[in-house]
Amino acid sequence: MADEEKNGRPAGSAGETPGSQPGLQQSKGDSRAVARDEDLQPTWTDKDGNVHRKRILTGDRTTGKLHLGHYVGSLKNRVKLQTQYDTFVLMADVQALTTHWENPKILKESVREVALDYLAVGIDPYTGGVDDGTRTKIVIQSAVPAIAELTCLYGLFTPMSIILDNPTTKAEAQQYGFGASEENADVVLNEDDRQLYQELASKLHTEFPELGSELSPSDLVVIVGSLGSSGDVSLVHDLEGHGYADNAVAAVLHSARALRVVREQLISMKRSAGIRQMNYGFLGYPVSQAADITFVNAHLVPVGVDQVPHIELTRDIVQRFNRQYGKRRRILVEPQALVGKGGTLKGIDGNAKMSKSLGNAIYLSDSPDEMWQKIKPAPTDPQRVRRDDPGRPEVCNIFSYHQVFCGGNEAGISEDELGVATVEEVAVNCRGAKWGCVECKQQLHRKITALTEPMREKRSYWEQHPDDMIDILKLGTQRGIEEGEQTLQRVKDAMSVRYWD
Numbered sequence: 333m334a335d336e337e338k339n340g341r342p343a344g345s346a347g348e349t350p351g352s353q354p355g356l357q358q359s360k361g362d363s364r365a366v367a368r369d370e371d372l373q374p375t376w377t378d379k380d381g382n383v384h385r386k387r388i389l390t391g392d393r394t395t396g397k398l399h400l401g402h403y404v405g406s407l408k409n410r411v412k413l414q415t416q417y418d419t420f421v422l423m424a425d426v427q428a429l430t431t432h433w434e435n436p437k438i439l440k441e442s443v444r445e446v447a448l449d450y451l452a453v454g455i456d457p458y459t460g461g462v463d464d465g466t467r468t469k470i471v472i473q474s475a476v477p478a479i480a481e482l483t484c485l486y487g488l489f490t491p492m493s494i495i496l497d498n499p500t501t502k503a504e505a506q507q508y509g510f511g512a513s514e515e516n517a518d519v520v521l522n523e524d525d526r527q528l529y530q531e532l533a534s535k536l537h538t539e540f541p542e543l544g545s546e547l548s549p550s551d552l553v554v555i556v557g558s559l560g561s562s563g564d565v566s567l568v569h570d571l572e573g574h575g576y577a578d579n580a581v582a583a584v585l586h587s588a589r590a591l592r593v594v595r596e597q598l599i600s601m602k603r604s605a606g607i608r609q610m611n612y613g614f615l616g617y618p619v620s621q622a623a624d625i626t627f628v629n630a631h632l633v634p635v636g637v638d639q640v641p642h643i644e645l646t647r648d649i650v651q652r653f654n655r656q657y658g659k660r661r662r663i664l665v666e667p668q669a670l671v672g673k674g675g676t677l678k679g680i681d682g683n684a685k686m687s688k689s690l691g692n693a694i695y696l697s698d699s700p701d702e703m704w705q706k707i708k709p710a711p712t713d714p715q716r717v718r719r720d721d722p723g724r725p726e727v728c729n730i731f732s733y734h735q736v737f738c739g740g741n742e743a744g745i746s747e748d749e750l751g752v753a754t755v756e757e758v759a760v761n762c763r764g765a766k767w768g769c770v771e772c773k774q775q776l777h778r779k780i781t782a783l784t785e786p787m788r789e790k791r792s793y794w795e796q797h798p799d800d801m802i803d804i805l806k807l808g809t810q811r812g813i814e815e816g817e818q819t820l821q822r823v824k825d826a827m828s829v830r831y832w833d
Contacts, residue, residue, distance in 0.1 A: 365644045367632055367668035374416040376631070385465035388413055388670070389630035391422030391473075394442040395432060398449040399693035400780070401677040401686030404736060409634065409672060411454040418465030420628050420812060421450065423805075424473045426480075427620065430613040443472065447801055449696050452791040457804045463811055470805055471812030473624065478816025482623035483616070485823060486649050489656065490619050494648055498618055499641050528581045529553065532594075535585060540595045547598065555597045556580050559590060567593060622646040627816040629665040634672065643669040657826035664823070677736065680710045682729040697791055700781045707777050712769045713762075723762035723769075730772055734758045737779045744783045752778050 375383050390410055392398065398407065413419060423446055425439050432438060450470060451457065458467040473479060526549060533547040560576055562568055567589055574583035584590040613620070625633055625646050633643055650664045657663065676685050679692025686693045694706050712730050716723045725731035738755050739745050747754050752775045753761060761767045794801050824830045 365640055365647050365667075365669050367670050371668055372632075372670070385416075385418040386631040387465075387628055388417040388419045388632045388634065389422060389625050389628055389667070390419070390634050391424055391471075391624075392446055393428040394423050394425045394439060394446050395428045396438070396442050396688055397445045397695045397697055399686055399688070399695045401679075401693065402449075403453065403696060404677040405636065406634065407449075407453045413634065413670075414456055414468045415466075417632065419468045420630070420815075421455065421468055421470050421808075422473050422624055422812075423447070423470065424624065426474050426613075427617065427624075430611065430617055433611065433613070443805075444798075444801075445697075447805060448791050448794055449787075451794045451801065451804075452696060452787040454790075458808050458811060459804060460807045468808075469811045470808040472805060472809045475809045476627065476812045476816045478813070478820040479620075479623045479627050481820055482627055482816075482823065483620045485827065486622055486653070487616060487619050489652055490649055494645055495615065495618055498645055525553075525581070528579075528585075529556075532556075532581055532585055536591065536594060536598070539591055543595060543598055551598065551601055552581075552594070555594050555601070556584050558597075559584065559593065562593070564593070618642055618645045619649065622649045625667050626650060626664050627819050628812065629815075629819060630667050631665055632670040633667050634670040636676065637671050640669050640671065643667060653823070653826075657823075659826075661826075663826045664819075678729055678732065680706050680729070680733075682711050694780070696784055696787050698784075699788075700777070703780060703784075704777050707773050707780075708770075710773065712772070716769065719768045720765050722765050725759045725762045728762070730769070730776055731758060731762065733776050734772075734779070737776065737783060742783055744786065745779050746782075747779075750778055750782055 374386055376386055377383050390406065390413075392402070392406075410419070410421070423443055425443060428439060428442065429436060447470065455468050455470070458469045463469070529549040529552050532552055533549060536543055536547060557580065559571060560568065560580065567587075570587050570589050571580075571583045574586045576583035584594060621642055622645065625643075633646075635643060647666050647668075650666050653664055654662055654666075678684065679686040679690055680694055681690070681692040683690055683692055694703055698706070707730075710730055713724045713728045715721070734755050737745060739747050740755070758772060758775065762772060821830070
């Protein structure tokens, strides 16, 4: 699912745009978990010859309003996919609490805001009656008991190693500040020793860039001091030859073997510190996500390439379950990642990703004036100081937005009808200094306003009909409860933990 920080900490979908678009950060990757063209057929046939739509699970953590990054990265394609597949959209409120547990009051309003955005962009919701797979079921995660039970059951046989080695979990732990060691923070060094340890930190960073540039001298003191009593005889002998007894840190600086050992211990120390700081929900998130995906036996999960490791982990859990309990039967569907060829939209300030926390987001619900107040001060080509200076569109973030929000990509934008420049004309006007950056931004503003105006109108309608929107959430969630209960019963039957009918 898309997250507010990266258009994805998903239980489903981030970066699902079909086709490569200029102005987006491109991703490359390959995995056995990634669906191939032949896997994208929208239907499947059961053993009795009945044809069914394949099922998609996607969604978002409910941490507030959605923005243009969500639209480009997932929502736009989600609206397209719902016409082909049986779609469940999960409002992941429990996942939101893994990083917002101290402020649960945001959930109720956030669920409302996200639901409004879904309906505004064109999600066609299930409204009751026979579910033929043609309408999208919007499901509130915390209201589906089966998800919590499946999370618990999957956790019983999921090794910690595959959770800790998940690269997405590592990246997210770093993003949220887990991993910094605190237990050695009170080590005191004199100035000479501090300089030596800073030299060691610099050397380690040069030799092993993966350690990062901010190495704690206090951690290094503890590690260096322990090397002399190491059980590695060869290491101890090497250090003694470099005068470890007289100057331990200098000896380490001159021992390639010791530097490698310090690297290994720093990595181990950081991982240990990170685990201790994580809450259980954050650490166990990948298992919870497996339950999010499998409670409806989803075939496909639209994600960005950076989220494929999560799908691989879900497949690992499913495969372990089917091998252990299936008895030659497939109890759970092995999901595949539906990876788009696009990427994430940069923030309006040019930062890597559009994000609420960075304050660089344009929300789908923003008024035209609010959008202009964010576009107007946005940075452009830093070398274009004066109005008559030739510009370089290839380095300008505003131009990258023109490439994304254009008639070629968006049916809601017609350059002729709006009286605005095409992407090619924008580039020519910029390079030839035929207009200034303000005019360029005004043209972009008109395009984005035209794209989002129908969304604001739909949003306004649902804001005036809140009871109808709540009914949609209730009905979609009820379908999720029904599907989840069926999956849970199959799982419990296979695990022999059902004791009566």
